[in-house]
Amino acid sequence: MSGAPGPDARGRDAGDRVVIAGAGLAGALLACMLGRRGVPVLLCERRADPRIGGYSGGRSINLALSVRGLAALRAVGLEDAVLRDAIPMRGRMIHDASGGTAFQPYSRVAGDAINSVSRGRLNMTLLDAAEASPGVEIRFEHRCVDADPDAASATFEQADGSTVTIGGRVLVGADGAFSAVRSRLQRAERFEFSQSWLAHGYRELTIPPRADGAFALQPDALHIWPRGGAMMIALPNADRTFTGTLFWPLEELERARDDAAVRAYFRQVYPDAVPLMPDLAREFRTNPVGSLVTIRCAPWHWRDRVVLVGDAAHAIVPFYGQGMNAAFEDCRVLCDLLDGAGGDWARTLPAYTAVRKPDGDAIADLALANFVEMRDHVGSRLFLARKKAEKVLHRLFPRACLPLYNMISFSNIPYSAARRIAERRRRLLHASLHAAIVTLAVLAAFALGRLL
Amino acid sequence: MSGAPGPDARGRDAGDRVVIAGAGLAGALLACMLGRRGVPVLLCERRADPRIGGYSGGRSINLALSVRGLAALRAVGLEDAVLRDAIPMRGRMIHDASGGTAFQPYSRVAGDAINSVSRGRLNMTLLDAAEASPGVEIRFEHRCVDADPDAASATFEQADGSTVTIGGRVLVGADGAFSAVRSRLQRAERFEFSQSWLAHGYRELTIPPRADGAFALQPDALHIWPRGGAMMIALPNADRTFTGTLFWPLEELERARDDAAVRAYFRQVYPDAVPLMPDLAREFRTNPVGSLVTIRCAPWHWRDRVVLVGDAAHAIVPFYGQGMNAAFEDCRVLCDLLDGAGGDWARTLPAYTAVRKPDGDAIADLALANFVEMRDHVGSRLFLARKKAEKVLHRLFPRACLPLYNMISFSNIPYSAARRIAERRRRLLHASLHAAIVTLAVLAAFALGRLL
Incomplete structure (x- = not known):
């Protein structure tokens, strides 16, 4: 395999080819999405084919799939197949320190559930679908070790230790939290990064x-x-x-x-x-x-040549159950933008960062905050009272008062918009309480003046 | 030069040697400080000797030296020599858009001034002093390209392109904002980093x-x-x-x-x-x-083998004039802690991170905030009124109401403590104003009730 684009095995022009580093959940899904659009894809994965040797992810074995992830799977016709093996979870079961339990439904909407799926099985389903997509080729035991952003190429180490450099029209970094593609971008001036x-x-x-x-x-x-x-x-x-x-x-x-x-x-x-x-x-x-690491960076693209999706762009902590859902939504949004730009990557990539980076920041923050909530508050009376109040408001104003958890897990409202709505609601509540207290004090003083 | 410690040219045991990567301002000062303590030092610098070939820093040519930097220079007997070439700046001269000017003294204390010094000349003064310190050896054209934290060793590329690995008891990363020593630590799990x-x-x-x-x-x-x-x-x-x-x-x-x-x-x-x-x-x-980059990381040390000082630990923006002063204070604090621990690096390094990291964060934040103040506010009436109020309070309560700028530039109060004091003062003022308004409203309502 030479580094220069040229006609590939299928006779397409590899000059249009997208090289994806990483055939985990995000990389494999994106390959399916691009393949369906007629974009030739070369998908390179560090590990051996899990469908032959078994899955050895070393990562948590189950994940919570919710509306955002399902929307992306639906776009490649996989929603039903994946849900068939999933176990719906309709709410939280809280276990207190004395062994007592209490069930808290996530939603009052029938059918709203988050779905426990196996990471390994889902990955294999996506690999099957990618392989069946026209113009998608997968190479296993190709570990991304370096990248050349301006050439949209990546260097992969193969099982025998030899390296190969493969370029295309666009290089996608779907190589996880410790992305080699991103670490190359990090050396550029003005690249924002934090871990x-x-x-x-x-x-x-x-x-x-x-x-x-x-x-x-x-x-x-x-x-x-x-x-x-x-x-x-x-x-x-x-x-x-x-x-x-x-x-x-x-x-x-x-x-x-x-x-x-x-x-x-x-x-x-x-x-x-x-x-x-x-x-x-x-x-x-x-x-x-x-x-557990939170990784943020910006921009999520480099010129019109490189783009990051999933953990490579935004590794988040697992406490909102949104890591995979956010990664799948990245792929869906990227492809929607590509469609909107008529296939022009130069217009797509800056738009992707502009649209998607605020959402990545929002879900990263919410996931961190939800750890405190899950660990400290879900068992408390105040938390339960607040959840009850939220539910009453939601029943009265189903659209205006959708609780934050439900906006995140059971809607496709952008993460950043959901957070903004919840924050505005919280500020309004605080301001109202404060105004009520001052008003009462003024009224009481007035009455006291009349009485004395 | 072999990587293993052994007796050096002066016959000391290189097993106690400290290897400092970077002979910029912080590295050269630290070499002086350690040399005076009898610690053997090998100071390695990327560039050629500026005293021979001229200074080519590529960085801003003058810097504002204030109390913290002076305190560190005093500790190695260099304060007077450096001040001799410095130009004291007693205040800000504001130039408005119509060409008018207004002078704002920094302090009402006579003698309080920040001092404009030449980076190149100061660096050469420090190199002379380091070279004259017992047990300090300097090697130029040694560019740090890698480090082995556990071995406290660094690999340097020499002028002819060959590399040499040099180890010691402790490796100091004084190699600037894009520190090779730090980038090695960054690969370790649980190392916090942001740029x-x-x-x-x-x-x-x-x-x-x-x-x-x-x-x-x-x-x-x-x-x-x-x-x-x-x-x-x-x-x-x-x-x-x-x-x-x-x-x-x-x-x-x-x-x-x-x-x-x-x-x-x-x-x-x-x-x-x-x-x-x-x-x-x-x-x-x-x-x-x-x-202009802000770099934060934590911890500033690795076990008892590696420590970061100056820009390598905390690159900050220049708007508080504290980059060099903070770097010099790092060196002073590190050596004070080493003295307190009787020369035991294993006790010194964790204490250094614990004491110094909050101060690095504080001055990084203050420097960013001061950009907004300098660029937008110093010309405004509100700013001038606030400065005037600060000065009146300072005259009435000289110790309790030292303005933030003066705590940072004209005291050795730790940066984090200075910020905390200023923040507490600001909150107290806001709370008092708020309480006064509510009290007035209640009193007015009471009076109105009596009248009607």
């Missing part, structure tokens, strides 16, 4: 099915054990297991503990979960500790 | 002496032409020139203009400056455009 780590990390733990083969917890819920400084969640899998994820300050997670101490801690803090996790102590000892 | 560029850039312009050899502007002032979206400043040099710096949105600065258009723009916006800059059009055409 920031959460003080909390996580370990995944398994909740197997009951002896009779049934789910060990109610399967149509996202289970949350809010514990202030720490939190555990569990999402259902198609094989009737749940994947639990314990979020804990990193030093706690990494501290060496013997099995008895781990069991004692869990019995005290997560009492109702302990009987469901027979392998707890071993998993705690052997499963890796994950770190 | 953010200002939309404004700058071009330097020269104001030569008058025909009679005198300064063309009043020499004991920092001259400011505040113009809202743009700003020009000028600092005096020992050769009776002024260096003017025009800050302007980058796209304006880079737009190609013919000489007549440049002169016409300046005649309209900076009318009193035009006659002082005979070479304006040519300099505007040929002098490079500078960009």
Whole structure:
């Protein structure tokens, strides 16, 4: 494979070709979308084909797919196929420290649910679809190690250690949070970049099915054990297991503990979960500790040659369940803009940054804020009272008072607009309360003056 | 030179040696400070020796040295020598759009002044002092290209293109805003990093002496032409020139203009400056455009092996005149902590990050905020009224009401403490005003009730 564009195996002109670094969720979906538009795509992936050797993502094994992700899958005809294997979660199940539970539906709209899907299976579905798209070629064991933004080319290291440089009309960085494509852009003057780590990390733990083969917890819920400084969640899998994820300050997670101490801690803090996790102590000892990073950058494109999608543009923490949904929405918006520009990348890429970067910032902020909410507030009375008030307002004014969570998870309102609406609402409420208090004080003083 | 520590030319044990990457202002000062403490130092600098070939920094040619920088220079006995060549600036001279001027003293304390010094000359003074310190060796044309944090070693590219790896007890990254040492730390998990560029850039312009050899502007002032979206400043040099710096949105600065258009723009916006800059059009055409970046990271150390000082730890914008002062204060604080820990680097480095990182964040924020103040407010009546009120309060309560500018420029109060004090004062003022308004409204209502 030479670096210069030329006619490819299918006889198309590789000069129009889009090279995508990374065939994870975003890269594979974008390949499908571009393929359907007649754009030739070369999709290069670091790992081996997971459909042959099995999926080894090393990442969380299930994800919450909601409206934004579904809208993007619908655009390539995959919505139904993916939902067939998904487990809808209609609300939060809160587990308190004494083992009691309370169910909080996400929405009063019937059918509103977030869907637990397997990352590995979804990735394989998307790879199948990409491969079936006209003009899409996939190469595995091609690890992106460098890029030349002006040439829209990337250099890939192959399984035998040799490298190959492949160029096209546009290079897409879909190579994740530690994107090699982005790190090349970062060296350019005036490229904005930040990486920031959460003080909390996580370990995944398994909740197997009951002896009779049934789910060990109610399967149509996202289970949350809010514990202030720490939190555990569990999402259902198609094989009737749940994947639990314990979020804990990193030093706690990494501290060496013997099995008895781990069991004692869990019995005290997560009492109702302990009987469901027979392998707890071993998993705690052997499963890796994950770190959580927020990555922001700007612009998300370089001239008319390079563009970033998904985690490469905006790695976010998982607490709003929007990482994959945001990545899929990136692909949908990028292709919509490309259509609007009549296929002209030079007009598409700046518009993509302009439209999409504020949304990336908004969901990054909301995901960070939701960690505090999930871990500290979902169990509190004030939180429940506020949720109730939100629901009453929503019933009275269904369109004007859609709660923030529902705007994010059950609508395609841009993230930044959703945040702006919620913020304006909050400020209005505060100002009204303040005005009411001052008015009451003035009225009381007036009455007091009359009386005395 | 081998990578392993061993006895050096002076017979000391290189195992205690500190390797400093970068002999700019911070690196050279730190070498002096460590040398006086009996710590062997190897100071490696990318450029050739400026004392032989002349200074070619490519950076702004003059800097404002104030109390923090002076305190650090005093610690190595250089304060008087440096002040001898400095030009004290006692206040701001504001130039309005019609050519009028107004002088605003920085302080009511006699002797409070910021000092315009030549970067090149100061650097050479520090190199002389470092070379004269026991146990300090300097190597020029050693460009740091990589580092191994765990080994406290760095790899340097020499003039002939060959590389050499040099290790020690501790590696200091004093290699500036685009530090190779820091970029190596950045690859580690949980290293916080951000780079953010200002939309404004700058071009330097020269104001030569008058025909009679005198300064063309009043020499004991920092001259400011505040113009809202743009700003020009000028600092005096020992050769009776002024260096003017025009800050302007980058796209304006880079737009190609013919000489007549440049002169016409300046005649309209900076009318009193035009006659002082005979070479304006040519300099505007040929002098490079500078960009302004803010870089933050954390931690500023790696285990007990690597530490960052100056721009490598915190590149800031120049609008508080504190870049060099903050870098010098880094060195002073680091050495004070080392003394306090009895020379134990393992205790010193975490303490340095803990003490100094909040101060780096504070001055970075204040420098960004001061750009808005200098460019938009210093010419306004409200600003002048506030400054006057600050001065009255300062006269009444000299210690409690030291203005923020004076805490930063004329004290050694930690930056973060200075910002906190100023912020608390501002909040107290707002709360008092608010309480007064509500009280008045309540009293008025009470009176109205009595009357009606």
